[in-house]
Amino acid sequence: xxxxxxxxxxxxxxxxxxxxxxxxxxxxxxxxxxxxxxxxxxxxxxxxxxxxxxxxxxxxxxxxxxxxxxxxxxxxxxxxxxxxxxxxxxxxxxxxxxxxxxxxxxxxxxxxxxxxxxxxxxxxxxxxxxxxxxxxxxxxxxxxxxxxxxxxxxxxxxxxxxxxxxxxxxxxxxxxxxxxxxxxxxxxxxxxxxxxxxxxxxxxxxxxxxxxxxxxxxxxxxxxxxxxxxxxxxxxxxxxxxxxx
Numbered sequence: 001x002x003x004x005x006x007x008x009x010x011x012x013x014x015x016x017x018x019x020x021x022x023x024x025x026x027x028x029x030x031x032x033x034x035x036x037x038x039x040x041x042x043x044x045x046x047x048x049x050x051x052x053x054x055x056x057x058x059x060x061x062x063x064x065x066x067x068x069x070x071x072x073x074x075x076x077x078x079x080x081x082x083x084x085x086x087x088x089x090x091x092x093x094x095x096x097x098x099x100x101x102x103x104x105x106x107x108x109x110x111x112x113x114x115x116x117x118x119x120x121x122x123x124x125x126x127x128x129x130x131x132x133x134x135x136x137x138x139x140x141x142x143x144x145x146x147x148x149x150x151x152x153x154x155x156x157x158x159x160x161x162x163x164x165x166x167x168x169x170x171x172x173x174x175x176x177x178x179x180x181x182x183x184x185x186x187x188x189x190x191x192x193x194x195x196x197x198x199x200x201x202x203x204x205x206x207x208x209x210x211x212x213x214x215x216x217x218x219x220x221x222x223x224x225x226x227x228x229x230x231x232x233x234x235x236x237x238x239x240x241x242x243x244x245x
Contacts, residue, residue: 034117
């Protein structure tokens with residue numbers, strides 16, 4: 001496995017991406033990894049490598065790239081400047097970057113996100129039909145829009161791929177009630193989904209660099225995530241997708 005920082009252009013701005021690739025020439029399936037509020041930090045880079053270790057080309061775009069390089073604002077303020085319309089542009093640019101790599105099979109594309117990234121994963125399952133699987137880890141704010149327009153939840157009818165959701169029973173955002181609302185909305189629209197909730201667990205339970213980390217939830221959820229991607233991003237799935245065109 002190898003990893004490096006790469007760049008792509010979005011709206012006359014250079015957006016960095018942390019890219020990790022498995023050994024071999026491929027073509028490999030690919031996964032877009034969406035940051036938590038802290039940005040593409042040590043935790044997100046680690047998760048990007050964990051995805052790559054499982055056989056995927058993984059790319060984590062820096063959604064804060066519109067801030068100046070010397071920005072000293074804290075993470076909540078930077079997150080508060082994000083808008084759904086530009087987030088969609090950024091993730092689509094990351095997809096285009098991946099599709100431009102010779103090692104990537106663009107027919108087999110997934111997305112995973114943590115915290116605010118889990119919200120973005122839900123949003124992109126509706127906004128980009130190229131995704132074949134979406135995984136949301138404790139995605140907060142799915143019921144609210146960022147900027148003008150509707151919330152990701154209100155776009156549920158547009159979702160075009162299966163969704164896997166991981167939640168903490170002690171989380172406040174998303175709360176267990178939020179999880180039930182999302183489950184009901186997805187079921188109402190007949191969208192394939194699978195939700196798991198973990199006891200003695202709050203927000204951010206995958207982050208080994210934080211006191212919020214819960215090893216039991218990590219060890220239970222990660223194999224489910226990898227199996228979900230294996231199921232929907234396998235080579236045979238990609239072949240069926242092309243055959244159905």
